[in-house]
Amino acid sequence: MPRWAWSLVIPATAVLVLAFVLPLSLLFASSFFAEGSFTWASYTDFLSSSASRRAYFRTVRIATLVTLAAIALGYPAAYAISRITMRWRVVLIALVILPLMTNPVARTFSWLVILGREGLINNLLTALGAQSVRLLYTEGAMIVGLLHLFIPLMMLPLISAFENIPQDVVPAAQSLGASQAQIFVRVLIPLTIEGLTIGATLVFTGCVTAYVTPAILGGSRRLMLSTLLHQRASTMLDWSGATVVAVVMFATTLVAITIIRRVFGVFRSPLGLS
Amino acid sequence: MQKLATFVKRACYVTAFLATSTVMSAAISPARAQVAISTWGFNMDLINEHITDTFVEQFNTEILYDLGNNADRLTRLQLRSDSPEISVVELAPTFAIRAMREGLIEPIDTSRLENYNTLYDWAQDPLTGNYGVGFTVYSYGIVYRTDMVDEPITSWQDLWRDDLAGRVSLPNVTTTQGLATIIMASRAWGGDAENPDVGFEQLAELSDDVVTFYARSSELVSLFQQGEVWAAPVLRFAWGQLLDTDLPLAWVAPEEGSVGFVNTISIISGAPNTDSAYDYIDHRLSQDVQTALALDIVDSPVRSDVTVPAELAEQLTYGEAEIDNLIFLDYNYLLDVESDWIERWNEEIAR
Numbered sequence: 001m002p003r004w005a006w007s008l009v010i011p012a013t014a015v016l017v018l019a020f021v022l023p024l025s026l027l028f029a030s031s032f033f034a035e036g037s038f039t040w041a042s043y044t045d046f047l048s049s050s051a052s053r054r055a056y057f058r059t060v061r062i063a064t065l066v067t068l069a070a071i072a073l074g075y076p077a078a079y080a081i082s083r084i085t086m087r088w089r090v091v092l093i094a095l096v097i098l099p100l101m102t103n104p105v106a107r108t109f110s111w112l113v114i115l116g117r118e119g120l121i122n123n124l125l126t127a128l129g130a131q132s133v134r135l136l137y138t139e140g141a142m143i144v145g146l147l148h149l150f151i152p153l154m155m156l157p158l159i160s161a162f163e164n165i166p167q168d169v170v171p172a173a174q175s176l177g178a179s180q181a182q183i184f185v186r187v188l189i190p191l192t193i194e195g196l197t198i199g200a201t202l203v204f205t206g207c208v209t210a211y212v213t214p215a216i217l218g219g220s221r222r223l224m225l226s227t228l229l230h231q232r233a234s235t236m237l238d239w240s241g242a243t244v245v246a247v248v249m250f251a252t253t254l255v256a257i258t259i260i261r262r263v264f265g266v267f268r269s270p271l272g273l274s
Numbered sequence: 275m276q277k278l279a280t281f282v283k284r285a286c287y288v289t290a291f292l293a294t295s296t297v298m299s300a301a302i303s304p305a306r307a308q309v310a311i312s313t314w315g316f317n318m319d320l321i322n323e324h325i326t327d328t329f330v331e332q333f334n335t336e337i338l339y340d341l342g343n344n345a346d347r348l349t350r351l352q353l354r355s356d357s358p359e360i361s362v363v364e365l366a367p368t369f370a371i372r373a374m375r376e377g378l379i380e381p382i383d384t385s386r387l388e389n390y391n392t393l394y395d396w397a398q399d400p401l402t403g404n405y406g407v408g409f410t411v412y413s414y415g416i417v418y419r420t421d422m423v424d425e426p427i428t429s430w431q432d433l434w435r436d437d438l439a440g441r442v443s444l445p446n447v448t449t450t451q452g453l454a455t456i457i458m459a460s461r462a463w464g465g466d467a468e469n470p471d472v473g474f475e476q477l478a479e480l481s482d483d484v485v486t487f488y489a490r491s492s493e494l495v496s497l498f499q500q501g502e503v504w505a506a507p508v509l510r511f512a513w514g515q516l517l518d519t520d521l522p523l524a525w526v527a528p529e530e531g532s533v534g535f536v537n538t539i540s541i542i543s544g545a546p547n548t549d550s551a552y553d554y555i556d557h558r559l560s561q562d563v564q565t566a567l568a569l570d571i572v573d574s575p576v577r578s579d580v581t582v583p584a585e586l587a588e589q590l591t592y593g594e595a596e597i598d599n600l601i602f603l604d605y606n607y608l609l610d611v612e613s614d615w616i617e618r619w620n621e622e623i624a625r
Binding site: 054116117119134219223231235237 | 485625
């Protein structure tokens with residue numbers, strides 16, 4: 001590569017440093033200072049408040065559940081899509097992408113129509129003679145909404161991972177006497193682990209940082225870190241408290257990414273051979 | 275390369291044209307004084323018609339607006355406190371008291387306001403120390419679905435009734451009326467603002483039967499529309515929005531009394547052009563402006579000489595009976611207890 005080519009990186013780097021690295025570092029630094037002196041106070045405040053702890057554990061719990069559910073639903077579907085004829089594959093991939101192209105507010109509001117007291121499910125229940133139940137403003141509603149929002153991010157990398165597996169790998173394994181279970185664990189999973197890692201990372205970090213869906217489907221009583229941050233910053237004007245939440249969110253995603261890579265790394269060695 | 279040169283040339287022409295036309299228009303229109311006002315921006319067309327345009331006519335001064343919600347605007351005032359460009363700020367009382375404590379607003383010389391003495395007592399100095407004058411009032415009552423709730427709701431205590439379980443929404447503690455909710459729950463069950471324990475206990479008990487804690491009045495409107503909520507405590511200014519849903523709704527002034535909120539208008543510390551600032555405040559409080567805004571259901575008046583027809587009065591906080599029923603809060607006290615109460619609410623109620 002000619003030396004001048006490095007200069008092509010400068011504009012993008014400058015933008016990132018100015019718009020991302022710099023404010024983020026300032027944010028991080030400011031969370032340790034109150035009235036000009038160094039302090040852990042805003043962090044101990046966060047840890048000592050049971051409301052913040054509840055929001056933290058709810059965020060981790062919901063993000064984990066949504067990630068697992070996205071794998072459970074997305075993995076078989078991605079496999080099926082990668083095995084059908086090209087014409088249908090294009091149609092189905094378009095359907096997977098479609099939710100990403102709708103406005104998140106509109107998409108979330110459609111859940112109000114389904115889960116509401118006079119929504120689709122409750123109307124069905126009352127028509128069958130049952131009592132209507134409260135579905136909105138529960139963790140269940142938040143999980144369903146986030147799953148809907150992020151499942152494309154799980155499926156797209158998986159579809160491309162499956163597409164990259166040569167068609168004759170599975171017959172080859174069969175001819176060598178591998179059982180269905182062995183093919184799944186020792187052939188398919190190792191060959192798609194990169195897609196799974198990317199998908200799980202995107203879904204988990206997406207859940208931690210999503211705002212619109214938890215705000216609308218969970219409301220102010222089921223606070224997640226993102227909605228807690230908004231409450232601190234824009235209604236209480238507690239900027240240092242809000243900064244702590246932002247730092248905690250950032251740290252949580254970093255830790256989660258490391259764990260995801262470690263856990264999936266177990267399957268990484270190709271064909272189960274090390 | 276040829277193309278680029280043409281483009282640059284064109285860009286220069288356009289810039290030159292824009293520059294000359296700006297200079298020309300500045301030269302043509304007579305230099306008018308300007309005053310900058312920070313306010314919400316709701317009903318801006320009506321505000322412009324009744325306040326902005328009439329102010330230019332009377333005082334030959336243009337109004338520039340800084341618009342946004344209380345929190346955003348307060349943050350901007352904090353950031354510019356060294357050299358403020360804005361002269362006057364309109365805020366909800368809980369935010370005004372914050373601005374006062376931070377030294378962002380200064381006491382008003384009320385002798386400079388012709389309309390000051392015509393105001394209701396409670397509008398004259400709601401923040402104490404003359405840091406703000408009330409320019410509108412709204413009460414805090416209860417709204418319910420008359421088709422779904424058989425026995426009429428008449429009091430705060432009724433919100434704890436079994437037939438409403440799972441159908442009640444309360445405001446979130448961080449809203450303007452959040453702390454007032456704790457006070458009213460306390461009053462309903464034998465406490466008061468200084469003894470809120472019983473209110474916290476009762477709200478904690480009610481919490482499981484609360485659908486959600488609403489953060490904005492628009493959120494509550496859709497909760498009613500979706501049939502999610504049958505009853506909720508509401509600020510009067512949202513009543514018009516609720517009536518627009520065409521649902522069978524009733525407004526209740528609860529037996530325990532209605533809290534009255536007074537939005538205030540204040541002068542920024544070290545503000546430019548204070549003469550115009552005083553003119554603006556006086557204009558905002560004048561009988562003409564107060565009447566015009568009341569007739570268009572923008573703001574309820576804070577002076578008793580505003581006359582409104584009965585069918586409109588229903589949508590405002592208006593009339594002797596309603597005004598006499600109002601309870602006014604000590605906002606200084608509220609700001610003192612605010613962070614403790616919010617923390618306690620998050621621990622005991624919103625779980």
